[in-house]
Amino acid sequence: MSRTEQEVRQLYADTHRMPAGPAKFAALEQVARHADALGLVEFAFDVRMHSTSVFHNNGAAQKALVAFSWCRAAYDREPQRFGGGHERSLLWNMKWMIYNVHQFPEIPLERAHDLLEDMERRYRLGGHSLHAVLQHRGLIAESVGELEAARAHYERMARTPRDHLSDCSGCVPSSQTRTLVALGRDEEAIAVGEPARTSWCTDQPQWINSELLLPYLRTGQPHKALEAHRTAYRLLREKPYHLAELGLHLMFCVHTGNPERGFDLVERHLHWLDRPRTPLAEADFAAASVAVLRTLEERGEGDRPVRSRTAWAQGQDQGRGQGHGPVTVASLAAGLRERVLRLADRFDARNGNGYQGERLRERMAAGPLGEPLPLDVFHTATHRATDPRARRIRKLVEDVAALTAAGDGPAAAVARLEATEELLEADRYTEAAEAAEEAAREVGRLGLAGHAPRAAWLLFRAHRADGDPARAAAALRGLLEGTDGGFPGLPPRPRLEEELAREETTPAARHRWFLSASRRYAAEGDTDQRLRTLVMAAHAADGPEALAALTAEVTTALAEPGVDAARAAVARLRIAHVLYRTGRYEQAAAYAEAVPEAYADADPEDRVRHARALALLAKARYRLGERAAAEEAARTSLSLGSEDDWEVAVALVLLLRSRGAAEEAAKVMTAHDLDEEDIDEDYLDD
CATH class of the missing domain: 1.25.40 (Serine Threonine Protein Phosphatase 5, Tetratricopeptide repeat)
Known part of the structure; x- marks a missing residue:
């Protein structure tokens, strides 16, 4: 189906409101295809470059590589079409591609080196610092076991100034810490990494805290390791992107004599292996899981059942799992060990050495370091x-x-x-x-x-x-x-539903639980509580139909005998505000007018409510073009000392000017400290 440019751009805008996952990935790829069909080269570049970030950060590294490759080829074909912002995006995202490519054993190592050479060429051509280039040369060298080269790149990087293409102040030390740990330089790793523990970006501080776990333990600082574990895990436990870092936390549990805690983490996160971010991250987590499970086996708990919702553990992953039947500690350990060894062989064959195989075997065989640390x-x-x-x-x-x-x-x-x-x-x-x-x-x-x-x-x-x-x-x-x-x-069930509604993150969910609570209160004959929760549901109503249904229920509740007058007034006023904000000015005016005028002579709090109702009525009548009624309501509201007197004064000035009373309008402006720039209908929107 063909689309217009406007439709394609709207489709792209819609993707920004979608949660990360397969549906969003497919939508972004569809937008890119439509942009290609329409010949929108620059737009297609922007879409794919944004997609690269989305894919990279949400476990779709292969898709990220495809999208980035398209952008690089398009830029090189017609560099004159693109501006400096496009070039910076290309150079920035190139770092992610290099970070990803060496983690797939099916991708030849030459591909990573070619990307590094291309990265350095482009950075030099643009006059940029080689800081980021050296960082990624070091990461790849460390990953394939070329530790002397990793050391040399690290030391050059430490002497090279950062610039706008360098990683942030938290991620650079995290990368450096990883290299120093691989080199066995724990004290230096702590000195470099520790200042970054207060940094914040999408990867921080969970990344740096994870990298510091082993150095802290090996240097006799277990309580710092415990603090780092707790801080990091709270941030990474919902992010499958951090699968490899989670493996470090499993090793922390093994090293501190806490296999129960490790087993809990394995059960919670084993399903991340159904869609691992990269094969190397998969191997890191799986090997650490084996270390946890092996420890339990050695305690005689090999028959202990494993509770996990992962398809892999249930033997439903096209033959790679453990077969049908209950999954136990022993059967899961055996299956994961086999999985790790297959991955290790593939990496070693690609890298031309046995570094990854040796590293992963050591991880699976690891045990406690020092005295147990209660977690x-x-x-x-x-x-x-x-x-x-x-x-x-x-x-x-x-x-x-x-x-x-x-x-x-x-x-x-x-x-x-x-x-x-x-x-x-x-x-x-x-x-x-x-x-x-x-x-x-x-x-x-x-x-x-x-x-x-x-x-x-x-x-x-x-x-x-x-x-x-x-x-x-x-x-x-x-x-x-x-x-x-x-x-x-x-607490009673309707109270529990109210509590949940307040914590829900979407209007639809808040609306659902407030509405359910209101109906339970109605069943109990508690009209006052019913009204209160109906109003809350109205505030969360998602769409005109839901709001219309809510206002009908409020009207019914208000008509029931025994309704407290003050509660009814509050309900009418709040519903009036909801209706006004959604452009239903006639209904808003009707609810505002129903707030009892008797409040004008009651206690101060009720007087304020009446003033607020009149303020809302004045704005609604103004929007409806009923100028005389609006002016009357505005004057009365101001005389009562409305909390909304600034907005009401703006409305009154607009009304006075519309009938030529400029002098009186000026007096109102002076009385309420209004400037000319304040006299704008847009200020009446809420």
């Missing part, structure tokens, strides 16, 4: 035991340890829940979030269905307090969507 938050949450609550937390922690040692898992899980509550009450939100996750995992692992609602509620509260609304919503959503009933010991 469970219940072992580390007691360092501030100077007040009664902290002492209660310490007592609960001791109970968890004692009950776990005695083999009483259910009682230990309940103690974990109680400790989580205490951490929340003590405002130790990060610790509470970790404790809640650990408690919820134990409740789920032990099948303690009776405690699952409490665990989910605590998980919700902890993540919300810790500033993680997405995880908070997921915890409570899972609880509410599992049943239609209530939960003993928790």
Whole structure:
């Protein structure tokens, strides 16, 4: 189907609102094809260059290489068509391609070296620093085992000035730290990397903290390693792009004697292997997983079942998995080991040496470094035991340890829940979030269905307090969507639905849960709460049909006997604001007019509400062209001391000028400190 240029550009704009994933990838590729068909070369370049970034950052490296290759060829064919911005995009994204290409064993190593040569040629031609070129030469040399060359490139890079094509202040030290770790220079790696732990970009600080884990452990700084682990994992756990870095965290668990924590991470993230970002990242994570699983096997837990939603582990990946039947620690370890060795052989054949095979085998065979380091938050949450609550937390922690040692898992899980509550009450939100996750995992692992609602509620509260609304919503959503009933010991169900609605990230989800809560309140005969949640649902209504349905429900609720007058006034005013913002001025005016005039003589708060209603009425009547009614409402609102007096004064000035009362309009401007640039209808939009 042919498209016009305007339609294609709109399709491209639409892709920016899509979440990353196969649907967005396909949409971007479709836009590029349409642009090609229309001969929009510069636009097609921009689309593909943007696509390169999207693909690279979301696990589609092969697609990124294809899109970038098109852009490079188009630029070289007709460089006169493109400006400096296009050249900079090409040079910047070239770094990502070089970073990716050596991680695919099916791509000849010469391809990476050719790209490096091309990169250096272009950078020199443009008069740019070779800082980024040396960085990527070093990364590739380190990856293929040419450690002396990696050292030389690192040292040259350290002497070369950065420029606008260099990576950011967090990513450069991360790359350098990786090279120094490979060279066995741990102290220097820490000195270079540690200052970057406060940096922020899409890869930071999770990348640098991950790279520092092993140097910290090998230099006798386990508690710094623990802090780096917690900081990094909270940021990378939702980003499959960081598959290789997650492997470093698995090795951290192995080295610190925490195979249980490692096993939990394997179960959580094994499905990332269904679509690994690159084969090298796949090998890194899989090898680290083998190290975790092997440790459990050595403890006699080879028959332990593995809970994972990955198709690979369930033997559904076209013959690469373990076959049908339950997946155990031993069977998964064997399958992953085989997978790693196949990848290692492919890399070694491509690289012409045994470096990757040796590195990956060492990783799979790794064990503890030094004394065990407790990672469970219940072992580390007691360092501030100077007040009664902290002492209660310490007592609960001791109970968890004692009950776990005695083999009483259910009682230990309940103690974990109680400790989580205490951490929340003590405002130790990060610790509470970790404790809640650990408690919820134990409740789920032990099948303690009776405690699952409490665990989910605590998980919700902890993540919300810790500033993680997405995880908070997921915890409570899972609880509410599992049943239609209530939960003993928790707030009433409509209250839970309200809490979830506030944390949802999309208007449609907020609308859904507020509306559900309002109907549950209606079933309980609580009209006031029904009205309140209906108004919240109206604020989140996504589209005219949903808003129309909501206003109809509000009208019905307002007509019921026994409705509190103040609650009704608030509801009418808030609905009026929603209607006004969405351009429904007639309906907004009707709701605003219904706010009782008796409020004008009531207490100050009610007087303000009346003034606000009149302010909204004045703006609505103005938009409807009903100038006399608008002017009357504006004057009355200003006389009552409206909180919205600035906007109302603007409306009144516009109204006065429209009927030629310029002198009075000037007086209103002086009284309300308005400048000429303030007198604009656009200021009446809200």
